[in-house]
Amino acid sequence: MNEWRPTACILCECNCGIQVLLGPDGRSFEKIRGDKLHPASAGYTCNKALQLDRYQNGHTGRLTAPLRRRKDGSFEEIDWDTAIAEISARMLELGQHFGGESIFYYGGGGQGNHLGGAYAPATMAAYGMKYRSSALAQEKTGDFWVGARMAGHPMRADVEHAEVAFFIGKNPYQSHGFPRARTVLKEIAKDSARSMIVLDPVRTETAELADFHLQLRPGTDVYLLSAMAAILVRDNLIDGDWLAVHATGLEAVLPVLNAVPIDKYCAIADVDLDLVTAATHRLARAHSVAALEDLGVQMNRYSTVVSYVEKLVWILTGNVGKPGTQYAFTGLSNLGHDRGHPAGEGPRSPVAGAQIVSGLVPCNVISEEILTDHPARYRAMFIESSNPAHSLADSARMREALEALELVVVIDVAMTETARLADYVLPAPTQFEKYEATFFNFDFPRNIFHLRHPVLPAPEGVLPEPEIHARLVEAAGVLGEADYAPLRAALAQGREAFAMAFLGVLGDPARSKLAPVLLYRTLGQTLPDGAASAALLWAAAYNMVRRFPASVERAGYGTGMEAGERLFEAILAGEHGVVISEDDYAETWNRVRDGVIRLDIPELLEVVAALPDAPGDSADWPFILSAGERRAFTANTIFRDPTWRKRDAAGTLRISTTDAGRLGLTAGDLVQVTTRRGTARVPVEPTDRMRPGHLSLPNGFGLSVEDPEGAPVTTGTAPNELTSFEARDEWVGTPWHKYVPARLDTVSS
Numbered sequence: 001m002n003e004w005r006p007t008a009c010i011l012c013e014c015n016c017g018i019q020v021l022l023g024p025d026g027r028s029f030e031k032i033r034g035d036k037l038h039p040a041s042a043g044y045t046c047n048k049a050l051q052l053d054r055y056q057n058g059h060t061g062r063l064t065a066p067l068r069r070r071k072d073g074s075f076e077e078i079d080w081d082t083a084i085a086e087i088s089a090r091m092l093e094l095g096q097h098f099g100g101e102s103i104f105y106y107g108g109g110g111q112g113n114h115l116g117g118a119y120a121p122a123t124m125a126a127y128g129m130k131y132r133s134s135a136l137a138q139e140k141t142g143d144f145w146v147g148a149r150m151a152g153h154p155m156r157a158d159v160e161h162a163e164v165a166f167f168i169g170k171n172p173y174q175s176h177g178f179p180r181a182r183t184v185l186k187e188i189a190k191d192s193a194r195s196m197i198v199l200d201p202v203r204t205e206t207a208e209l210a211d212f213h214l215q216l217r218p219g220t221d222v223y224l225l226s227a228m229a230a231i232l233v234r235d236n237l238i239d240g241d242w243l244a245v246h247a248t249g250l251e252a253v254l255p256v257l258n259a260v261p262i263d264k265y266c267a268i269a270d271v272d273l274d275l276v277t278a279a280t281h282r283l284a285r286a287h288s289v290a291a292l293e294d295l296g297v298q299m300n301r302y303s304t305v306v307s308y309v310e311k312l313v314w315i316l317t318g319n320v321g322k323p324g325t326q327y328a329f330t331g332l333s334n335l336g337h338d339r340g341h342p343a344g345e346g347p348r349s350p351v352a353g354a355q356i357v358s359g360l361v362p363c364n365v366i367s368e369e370i371l372t373d374h375p376a377r378y379r380a381m382f383i384e385s386s387n388p389a390h391s392l393a394d395s396a397r398m399r400e401a402l403e404a405l406e407l408v409v410v411i412d413v414a415m416t417e418t419a420r421l422a423d424y425v426l427p428a429p430t431q432f433e434k435y436e437a438t439f440f441n442f443d444f445p446r447n448i449f450h451l452r453h454p455v456l457p458a459p460e461g462v463l464p465e466p467e468i469h470a471r472l473v474e475a476a477g478v479l480g481e482a483d484y485a486p487l488r489a490a491l492a493q494g495r496e497a498f499a500m501a502f503l504g505v506l507g508d509p510a511r512s513k514l515a516p517v518l519l520y521r522t523l524g525q526t527l528p529d530g531a532a533s534a535a536l537l538w539a540a541a542y543n544m545v546r547r548f549p550a551s552v553e554r555a556g557y558g559t560g561m562e563a564g565e566r567l568f569e570a571i572l573a574g575e576h577g578v579v580i581s582e583d584d585y586a587e588t589w590n591r592v593r594d595g596v597i598r599l600d601i602p603e604l605l606e607v608v609a610a611l612p613d614a615p616g617d618s619a620d621w622p623f624i625l626s627a628g629e630r631r632a633f634t635a636n637t638i639f640r641d642p643t644w645r646k647r648d649a650a651g652t653l654r655i656s657t658t659d660a661g662r663l664g665l666t667a668g669d670l671v672q673v674t675t676r677r678g679t680a681r682v683p684v685e686p687t688d689r690m691r692p693g694h695l696s697l698p699n700g701f702g703l704s705v706e707d708p709e710g711a712p713v714t715t716g717t718a719p720n721e722l723t724s725f726e727a728r729d730e731w732v733g734t735p736w737h738k739y740v741p742a743r744l745d746t747v748s749s
């Protein structure tokens with residue numbers, strides 16, 4: 001029977017609930033609509049979700065059999081047993097010669113799929129792998145680290161209920177980042193009692209709705225935010241009484257902010273002092289401020305310092321743990337958590353010695369960790385659900401690094417830029433052909449989780465990621481029937497007995513790391529409708545009850561073991577998503593380390609105290625290129641079929657009308673953009689939204705797929721052909737993709 005099937009959009013972290021109506025062939029997505037029963041999105045979607053058929057059924061280079069690379073670079077199909085046996089043998093061999101830590105794990109999920117990657121720690125343990133990374137280590141690790149230092153717990157902003165919404169290098173109208181973003185932005189814009197402040201060199205769709213658009217010079221946020229923090233101090237707008245109870249370290253911060261040359265810093269940022277002052281006063285006057293920083297600053301100069309000063313602004317004004325401010329969230333995973341070691345004291349990567357934050361090696365040092373004769377260099381990479389040959393800085397160097405490795409294994413749904421460089425490519429079902437979920441659960445006061453059920457069956461020849469991990473772990477010889485039997489026996493007596501037996505597993509450090517596969521092969525086999533992949537969520541639910549007992553109880557699940565079981569069963573049955581915890585805002589203080597925020601991060605405060613005058617424009621590089629802007633028709637590299645785009649099919653280079661006029665360029669003219677690392681030809685789009693001297697290219701372009709005749713067709717410019725791995729943050733190594741010095745040449749046609 002044809003019916004609307006609940007699932008979710010996989011294109012950004014919001015994962016809006018959707019419903020899909022399949023066509024008569026049982027495979028095409030005939031209709032897609034927002035799912036009103038989804039507890040966070042409540043029927044909302046943006047324009048992109050409606051194109052998801054192009055992910056599922058488009059011309060994408062879908063993989064349907066394991067592939068092995070031949071010596072000449074072409075691929076041959078092999079069967080799964082051969083693939084698993086050969087990959088396992090080669091990984092064991094590398095382990096014997098160089099140690100398992102020479103095999104690097106990258107990825108584990110994109111915007112819609114984290115469930116499979118959650119089984120990867122078992123594979124890592126089975127082969128002695130130690131180092132890993134993912135896209136988070138090229139955007140969010142600075143924010144995580146600063147958050148850990150200041151509060152010991154990550155926080156998010158309650159934009160929906162804020163009197164003042166404050167966006168720093170973030171364009172939620174296009175990129176979202178909180179539920180029902182466009183609706184919420186329009187509500188704020190309409191309400192005269194609420195305001196929006198935007199720091200962005202571009203007059204984005206969000207900036208257009210703002211009351212205060214601080215259209216700064218690219219890369220100068222650290223100056224502008226320092227000036228804002230200094231205005232708070234100078235004009236006596238900090239919340240002293242609140243800070244006395246909730247924060248320490250004010251005495252270290254005040255002298256630094258008192259010394260900030262406010263006028264000069266506003267001039268460096270090229271924003272009118274009166275406008276900065278008015279925006280700062282508006283923010284200080286508000287009952288609630290919700291602040292969201294994103295790639296515009298996280299992939300830019302001083303990114304970690306900016307994350308710090310940005311937090312000072314909302315903490316100094318008392319905007320934590322109240323409706324419409326920042327809150328510490330619950331969740332089924334540890335995403336966003338870091339130990340918060342002072343710089344230099346935490347774990348480091350083996351070759352470059354880079355700081356590891358949240359367990360992740362900075363993406364920008366990966367090529368350095370490979371292209372060296374250092375004995376501890378990585379010799380192999382295991383890549384899951386990620387396209388680093390395209391998405392990491394300096395694609396040419398990433399390709400060189402991947403080619404230099406002795407073994408590259410890729411798990412993906414499609415033949416990607418990365419898969420083409422692999423020795424083995426393992427095909428997975430799409431996100432609509434299996435149980436799937438993300439751990440992007442940051443909602444508050446009610447947090448939600450959505451285990452999506454398959455919408456259609458997977459084709460022959462593919463295996464879900466948990467099954468791939470289980471087979472690899474078994475091939476390593478570390479788990480087998482003898483390990484499963486006692487757990488299965490316990491399970492036969494009920495979940496309570498199983499829980500006791502499983503506690504025994506957790507008590508053994510070697511076996512506890514293999515727990516995902518133990519769960520998958522035991523509990524997983526007993527779950528209804530082939531939901532084996534959900535097995536790991538059983539342990540996650542128990543863990544959540546342990547970490548957030550009161551929050552889970554308030555959501556109606558009771559206490560203790562019973563709560564763990566009930567929460568898991570609710571997740572398993574809740575095809576539209578379920579509420580997993582319920583809080584009040586003050587609960588944040590139970591999560592913040594010792595209940596107080598530490599304002600003083602000495603290493604970063606030192607930088608703020610000694611900011612140099614911003615570098616002037618260099619004659620060689622008269623432009624600053626932002627490489628990777630979110631637009632109405634970009635979605636990382638999740639869609640490979642270019643026909644999903646209804647506009648901006650070529651991915652234009654945006655340029656100010658002033659610069660375009662000076663250079664005699666009109667819409668669609670081809671230009672050559674050159675950076676220190678590369679060059680590309682791209683059509684321009686003159687617009688008065690851009691500042692003179694600033695250029696912007698969209699993200700996710702430059703993918704190549706084969707046309708029906710088998711010829712490769714590349715659409716648009718791959719941004720990382722133009723970026724450099726060395727342009728990165730001093731503290732956590734995040735790239736400066738939004739600040740790429742560039743030159744333009746006209747192309748005569």
Ligand SMILES: Nc1nc2c(c(=O)[nH]1)N[C@H]1C(S)=C(S)[C@@H](COP(=O)(O)OP(=O)(O)OC[C@H]3O[C@@H](n4cnc5c(=O)[nH]c(N)nc54)[C@H](O)[C@@H]3O)O[C@H]1N2
Binds near residue numbers: 176633
């Ligand atoms: N449509 C769409 N939405 C997406 C995605 C997608 O591919 N397409 N990807 C998702 C992902 S993975 C992420 S991480 C988020 C990212 O979401 P965002 O960070 O919001 O997206 P960007 O467009 O990359 O960058 C945000 C803004 O930074 C501005 N910017 C550039 N330089 C500077 C600067 O010097 N200072 C300041 N203050 N701003 C600057 C840009 O003009 C841009 O408007 O989006 C998610 N949502």
Ligand SMILES: Nc1nc2c(c(=O)[nH]1)N[C@H]1C(S)=C(S)[C@@H](COP(=O)(O)OP(=O)(O)OC[C@H]3O[C@@H](n4cnc5c(=O)[nH]c(N)nc54)[C@H](O)[C@@H]3O)O[C@H]1N2
Binds near residue numbers: 110139387629
């Ligand atoms: N220059 C520049 N570079 C950037 C950015 C930028 O702004 N500028 N943005 C960066 C950001 S914020 C991010 S998050 C990254 C994203 O870059 P990546 O982390 O590389 O991730 P995606 O582009 O989302 O690609 C996801 C991969 O998962 C595959 N996939 C889809 N579904 C499944 C599945 O069910 N199973 C498996 N195994 N695979 C699947 C897709 O085919 C694709 O290869 O790009 C970054 N790169």
Ligand code: SF4
Binds near residue numbers: 010015046048049176
């Ligand atoms: S891309 Fe749009 S529809 Fe999809 S999850 Fe994000 S906001 Fe929702």
Ligand SMILES: [Mo]
Binds near residue numbers: 135139
């Ligand atoms: Mo991202």
